[in-house]
Amino acid sequence: MQQKNDKIAALLQKKRTEQKKSFAVLLDPDKIDFSSFPDFLRKATEHKVDFFFVGGSLVTHYALDRLVAAIHQHTTIPAILFPGNSLHIEPSADAILLLSLISGRNPELLIGQHVIAAPVLRQSRLEILPTGYMLVESGKLTTVSYISNTIPMPHDKPSVAACTAMAGEMLGLRLMYLDAGSGAQYAVPDTIIAAVRAVTQTPLIVGGGINTGEKAYAALEAGADVIVVGNGIEHNPLLLPEIAQCVQSFNQNSINTI
Numbered sequence: 080m081q082q083k084n085d086k087i088a089a090l091l092q093k094k095r096t097e098q099k100k101s102f103a104v105l106l107d108p109d110k111i112d113f114s115s116f117p118d119f120l121r122k123a124t125e126h127k128v129d130f131f132f133v134g135g136s137l138v139t140h141y142a143l144d145r146l147v148a149a150i151h152q153h154t155t156i157p158a159i160l161f162p163g164n165s166l167h168i169e170p171s172a173d174a175i176l177l178l179s180l181i182s183g184r185n186p187e188l189l190i191g192q193h194v195i196a197a198p199v200l201r202q203s204r205l206e207i208l209p210t211g212y213m214l215v216e217s218g219k220l221t222t223v224s225y226i227s228n229t230i231p232m233p234h235d236k237p238s239v240a241a242c243t244a245m246a247g248e249m250l251g252l253r254l255m256y257l258d259a260g261s262g263a264q265y266a267v268p269d270t271i272i273a274a275v276r277a278v279t280q281t282p283l284i285v286g287g288g289i290n291t292g293e294k295a296y297a298a299l300e301a302g303a304d305v306i307v308v309g310n311g312i313e314h315n316p317l318l319l320p321e322i323a324q325c326v327q328s329f330n331q332n333s334i335n336t337i
Contacts, residue, residue: 101129105309120153126323134161143169165196174206182213183229211247221260237274259287269301276302
């Protein structure tokens with residue numbers, strides 16, 4: 080079915096073709112201080128953040144509408160929903176990662192929540208981004224693993240990740256998302272990223288546990304098209320410019336080697 084709009088999907092595919100990487104900041108509505116949020120948004124614009132992913136596994140205070148409104152008021156950066164379930168839909172956002180948890184065997188997160196959300200999404204103006212979501216073992220139990228009631232993929236089995244991603248792409252999913260989970264002890268291993276990159280053509284998003292520029296650069300080098308950072312910036316605001324500079328340097332180096 081033709082999407083009502085296809086701007087972000089087309090942009091991601093274009094950037095992948097041009098070998099340009101992107102930086103997404105994950106914003107948890109429960110953790111936003113709205114008094115200082117405009118200043119953060121100005122800094123995000125200054126450091127050329129490409130996307131905001133909005134949401135989380137567990138949202139206890141519904142502030143999605145206020146959060147998206149602030150993003151639109153102070154920036155031109157797309158606000159993309161990163162929903163934990165069908166309740167986390169805000170029609171004023173620009174797009175939604177329609178996540179199918181293909182690494183797990185929980186039918187609710189493979190198709191069940193999607194059935195509930197479908198009528199609302201159909202009536203919205205959200206750009207729908209069908210996404211194969213894969214949790215990777217990260218050294219400790221994360222919120223997303225607990226809430227989703229699924230076992231992450233082993234961190235030392237790149238072939239499992241590769242076959243899972245291949246299946247997702249064959250099913251028509253347009254993006255792949257490798258996630259170690261919020262507050263992960265370890266980031267997604269480079270071997271996992273490289274294995275998925277080698278067998279798929281979809282844009283590849285990688286997040287969880289990226290708390291240094293070195294880890295960000297390693298993920299990009301392994302084949303990530305978009306790196307996502309959330310908790311790391313909450314704990315260390317200086318990580319925002321560090322990761323932004325890392326992505327920009329990677330893109331510049333890629334241009335120079337073409």
